[in-house]
Amino acid sequence: MARFLKKRDQETGRSPGSLIFVGQQKTDTPRLRLIDYDQEMLKDDFIDSLDTLSACTDSQSTSWLNIDGLHVPDLMSQVGNLFDLSSLILEDIVNTGQRPKLEEFPDALFVTLKMLSLDEELGRINAEQLSAVLTGNCLITFQEKPGDVFDPVRERLRRQSGRLRRLGADYLLYTLLDCVFENYLKVVEILGERIEEFDEEVLGNPTPDLLEEINLYRREMAYIRKAVRPAREIILKLAKTENEIITPQIAPFIRDLHDMAEQVVDAVDIYREMLNDHLNSYNMAVTNRLNDVMKFLTVFATIFIPLSFLAGVYGMNFEIMPELHYRNGYFILLGIMGTVAAVMLAYFKKRKWI
Template identity: 35%
Template sequence: MVKFHKTASKKKGLPPGAVIYQEGPMAKPIISVFDYSSDSFSEKTSVSKEELYACKSSATVSWINIDTLEDARFIEDLCVHFGINPLTIEDILNNEQRPKIELFDSYIYVVLKTLEYFPQQGTLQTEQVSILLGSNYVITFQERPGDSFDPIRLRLRKDSSLIRKEGTDYLLYALLDTIVDQYFLIFEDIGDSLESMEDDLLAGKTHFSYKRLYMLKRELILMRKSIWPLRELVGRLQKEHVPFIDPKTRVYFGDVNDHTIRILDTIDTYKDMLMSMVDLYQSSINNRMNQVMKVLTIISTIFIPLSFIAGVYGMNFDNMPELSTKYGYHITVSTMLVLALVMLGFFRRKGWL
């Protein structure tokens, strides 16, 4: 289950921009650096602190990617060297940020969520990605190793790639576009799950899980919460005069904005489908209950006159002429059987059976 505000209590009473350092063993950050221009390229995975600091004044474009944020002191030292505001550092280390964009004199701070969906378990995993954009550098911070940026890395390794000929603003567009494209893959899986659940529900299969339906509804709410602010974020990059963003790159951000709107429309469609399935599920339960009650009512109705006859002849009176009749038992049982058959025929003729 998703937990919110897990670290809010730790910040109580601390000044703005305060960093909370983890105690005990912590995972070392995994760092990769891409330096490139139209006629040069280098890729490094083992980078010293001095080499990272040199990227600030590099003549080429530098993309620094950092996985795992447990070493808060390292992150803080790196950001301080690049002139990052303490409030931004706090946001980078706090993984509960709402997707947003903040403009500063020397950099732009962008934070958004990446999503990973596990169809078998029906669970959604979110990860915060923080991006710092400067005039000649882009720094990405991710909570854990593994991401969806491999296509960008492959493009950077090609000499003829457009991304190698552009600046940091185009790299930011490529990162945002890759994350948004990953959303489409997730919604394909969710669409398949919804279609399968709808088929099971319409077929009246007993293994249909209302719990699974509820979990999927909750995950869609979480997705909307993670994606909806992205529309405003990309819209600002597209329309406003933002530092370090070339006007010709705004067209590309417009494409990302269109994709974001499509995704939000898909979420609304899926939510409507889920609500319809909930109503259909409740209706199917009520129909099954009505069928059961109908059968029980018919059975009860048939046995009411039979119980009356049995009750009458079960009375212990001395002067009951029928009790001494030789074929009284056979006549009574036959009468009860004929009466039951007549009632069954009547119910069938009415279409109640």
């Protein structure tokens, strides 16, 4: 399946808001996890019935509902009905090829972006779509499969101290986004360490394997860039929002997150430029090496032109050639040929051609 664009054959001709899953199914059965908390209590349970979700709408505490698995339309439809979510939001959630974006509603906020992970063995970036709906005191997140970068947030929730337990669902959304961008930085830094090592290798030993690795990292950096640049736009819009669902005390944290987003984008752009420079340096190194080989072959061939001429002259079969009867003619000719070669080498060296 294409990484940069998802096939949308099933969506062709469908009306807007149709719940058609787009992407690769990554889990067999959807999993629902509800974390309900305030300063005094914390409940963390995996749930089987949607009836339990009424806690998100009725409770005065903060609730975080996480759903792993987007491929069951009936489940998405039931969640949409329970939380009064627009069919267009649900359509974006089940479309895993959706471009990262932020949409605001009078009583809700919708965010979708990519979570990245690095397969260090293959040097390949994997992306998973994360969607979040903030409504009142409830945050609903949708992921393609179990496993994410939010374990530090869950650990902070288990501790009774800290502002995460005191503040509302908007601060919870901020902490999740903060984890996503910190992971962006981590992935870019890991790739960047290897990219910076290319300098000496490109100039010292430009092998075909190195060229293949450079092209691999260029492709992966382009894939990261596709995720992080629109994600930065989301944070910028979030920092400027006047939606009352984002409380004023969260604004400084959002601005700080925007600084991190800028840092991630800058790092990606810098490493992309470095990779382009490495590719140019590789081509120059290979060209210089080829030029050295061609120069050697040219000098070698040039020296042998007069030697071949002399050998050709005395290789003719004319009967009357006085030099053919010299007792030391063979050695004299070899001496002349050696002298010609030495003189030509000295001349080339004087002209700095070799």
